[in-house]
Structures are given as C-alpha cells and as structure tokens.
Amino acid sequence: MREGAQRLLESGSETPRLDAELLLAHAVGVGRTVILAHPEAPVGADAARGYRADIERRATGEPVAYIRGLKEFYGLAFQVDRRALIPRPETERLVELAETEVMRRLGLGRGGTVPLRILDVGTGSGAVVVALAVSLRRLGAADVVEILALDSSAEALDLARENAVGHAVADRIAFVEADLLPDDGSRVDLVLANLPYVRRDAMASLPRATTFEPSLALDGGPDGLEVIGRLLDRLPDALVDDGLALLEIGGDQGEAIVTLVADRLPGWSCAVVADLAGSPRVARVWRG
Structure with missing residues (x-):
C-alpha cells in the first residue's frame, strides 16, 4: 500500500x-x-x-469511484461509471430538504388517495431519487408518493434503474427519458434538480478527475445557470399552485439564483439554503 x-x-x-x-x-x-x-x-x-x-x-486522474464502480451517498452504496456524474457529498443536502418537505406536506394531509408527486430532473445515477425513495420507505411514506426520475441521457437512466433495483425501490420510481420536463404536461408537488451549474470558463480549472465524467453534467453555460434558467422558465407548467422546487446550485451562486428567479419568474420567491460547510447549496423556489 x-x-x-x-x-x-x-x-x-x-x-x-x-x-x-x-x-x-x-x-x-x-x-x-x-x-x-x-x-x-x-x-x-x-x-x-x-x-x-x-x-x-x-x-x-481517473476517479477512485469509477475504478471501484462504487460511491457512497446518503449512507447507501451506489453503482457509478462514466454514464453519469459521481454523486457529491454536498448533494446530500438536497435529499435532506426533500425528505423534510415531503414529510411536512404529508403531515398537512397531502397524499392518501391523491399521492404526493415528486419529479427529479437530471437524475443521473439516480442517487438523489433512490436515496429519497429508500428514506421514505423507512419512514412509512412510500405508498403515498409517486416519484418520477427524468434524464435526457438514456445511458444515465439505465444506471439509475440499476441503482433503484439494487436498493429495492425500482417499483417506486418511474424513469423517463426527456429534457427537463415530461411530455405529458402533468404537474407535480415537488421538483428536485441537480443540473449542471459550473461556469463554462471554469471547466478547465476543475480537478483532473472530472475530465472522466460527462461534461454535459457539469457545464452550466457562460454563467453556470443556463440550464437551471431553462428549468425556471418551465416551472409554472411543472408545479401545482402550492408546489416547490429544490435546485442545487454552486457555492458562489446564492445571490445570482435569487436575481435569476426574480427576472424569470415575477411574483415567485426564492430562498437559498446552505450546506453543512455554510456555502449556498440549494435554492427553494415557489409561487408567492
């Protein structure tokens, strides 16, 4: 050694x-x-x-996770390979907030005969949605939610399905190949998204290991918020009236996402939640 x-x-x-x-x-x-x-x-x-x-x-420079074919996330072991981005520890904050929000809404009487609907946009390896499904099963809430995992990459969706099978939640998640939103026009209660948010001019300065990962999963355009902005434009069609979007952002994008929401979604609100290191990490976006 x-x-x-x-x-x-x-x-x-x-x-x-x-x-x-x-x-x-x-x-x-x-x-x-x-x-x-x-x-x-x-x-x-x-x-x-x-x-x-x-x-x-x-x-x-190849990441250890790709060599092992394994990455720990939210207390679970996930299969990983070059089909999708390697789950990051900071993304666990997104799962925590989603779990809290789901249980809050169920406590207010949502679910039951009308399931709470959750959409994970850009699911990648499926780490976020599978970890959430496992947690909701543990909390006894699996039967009162519907979960949809969406990605534009068929290969990434295959990996996500494999992880769902590995954690015995494949029957709890519907996987759909689409860009940002499903084509059926249905609305959901909760949108989760860990979309690309690295500024294009910062891509070259990322750690060498990231060159082995899909660049489309990292490149957020000139300002890092290009893809997130496209999703914001479509949120009115995606969320029910009292719906909520939880969007992972970069640690230096807290002010920028608040400004972007104000520009793209007049009358909507945005609050930024920090991760355990104190850096901006998740934007909460809702009507009102």
Missing part, C-alpha cells in the same frame, strides 16, 4: 493514502476498515496485479 500511495502522491493525487487504501480494499474484495485493521495481511498475486493496475488508472 505504501508503494501505491507514493505512486499516487507523485502523480498529483490530493488524497494518495486514502486512494491507495480504497483501491487495495477493492482489489482484495474487503472493506477499507479490514485493510486498516490488518495492514500486515498478505495479498494474493491476482489481487496484487489488480491493485497495481488500479493504481495506474488512478495515476492518470
């Missing part, structure tokens, strides 16, 4: 030791805690070869 960590340090990894531990655990087929608890344990020849190959992949 020391050899692998040194190779990654020389290649420019910001977390060479952690990367080496995760990749060794992956090669051996155990959890990282086992590696840490038994650093002296011998490694078989096949595992050693696989480990060295994975170290070289990581040395090129």
Whole structure:
C-alpha cells in the first residue's frame, strides 16, 4: 500500500493514502476498515496485479469511484461509471430538504388517495431519487408518493434503474427519458434538480478527475445557470399552485439564483439554503 500511495502522491493525487487504501480494499474484495485493521495481511498475486493496475488508472486522474464502480451517498452504496456524474457529498443536502418537505406536506394531509408527486430532473445515477425513495420507505411514506426520475441521457437512466433495483425501490420510481420536463404536461408537488451549474470558463480549472465524467453534467453555460434558467422558465407548467422546487446550485451562486428567479419568474420567491460547510447549496423556489 505504501508503494501505491507514493505512486499516487507523485502523480498529483490530493488524497494518495486514502486512494491507495480504497483501491487495495477493492482489489482484495474487503472493506477499507479490514485493510486498516490488518495492514500486515498478505495479498494474493491476482489481487496484487489488480491493485497495481488500479493504481495506474488512478495515476492518470481517473476517479477512485469509477475504478471501484462504487460511491457512497446518503449512507447507501451506489453503482457509478462514466454514464453519469459521481454523486457529491454536498448533494446530500438536497435529499435532506426533500425528505423534510415531503414529510411536512404529508403531515398537512397531502397524499392518501391523491399521492404526493415528486419529479427529479437530471437524475443521473439516480442517487438523489433512490436515496429519497429508500428514506421514505423507512419512514412509512412510500405508498403515498409517486416519484418520477427524468434524464435526457438514456445511458444515465439505465444506471439509475440499476441503482433503484439494487436498493429495492425500482417499483417506486418511474424513469423517463426527456429534457427537463415530461411530455405529458402533468404537474407535480415537488421538483428536485441537480443540473449542471459550473461556469463554462471554469471547466478547465476543475480537478483532473472530472475530465472522466460527462461534461454535459457539469457545464452550466457562460454563467453556470443556463440550464437551471431553462428549468425556471418551465416551472409554472411543472408545479401545482402550492408546489416547490429544490435546485442545487454552486457555492458562489446564492445571490445570482435569487436575481435569476426574480427576472424569470415575477411574483415567485426564492430562498437559498446552505450546506453543512455554510456555502449556498440549494435554492427553494415557489409561487408567492
């Protein structure tokens, strides 16, 4: 492991030791805690070869999550590959807020014979919507919600379905290939969206690992809010009268999203919620 960590340090990894531990655990087929608890344990020849190959992949900049095919998010393990963006820890804030909002609305009497309808726009790997579905099942609310996961990429939707199956919520989520909104014109109570929000001129300065991810899932246009702005334009057709949109934004876009909502949606409101690091992370958008 020391050899692998040194190779990654020389290649420019910001977390060479952690990367080496995760990749060794992956090669051996155990959890990282086992590696840490038994650093002296011998490694078989096949595992050693696989480990060295994975170290070289990581040395090129490929994300550890893609090499392992796995990323932890909201306490769950998700399959990940180049079909979709790797789930980020800060996106867990979006799931937390969605869960709170769903339970608040159900507490006010929504649901029951008229299910609460949720739309996840740009679902990608399905991490947000699958994590939410698992949480709602745990809270006993799975039967009173309808969840729609939408993406313009058929490949990403396939990955999202695989994750839904893996967490036994595939029967709780409908997957649709479309751009921003479904074509049937139906309205929902809650829109969730983690759309591209990186400014185009900032793409080149992103960590090297992001070059392995789909650029369309990152590039938010000249101001970073181009795709989000397109969704804002269509929110009046997507939300019921008392509906709410929860939109993930960049940590430097708090003021910009408030201004954008005021410009695009006169008479609507926008409040920005911070993540655990104190950075703007989710915009709440609603009528009134």
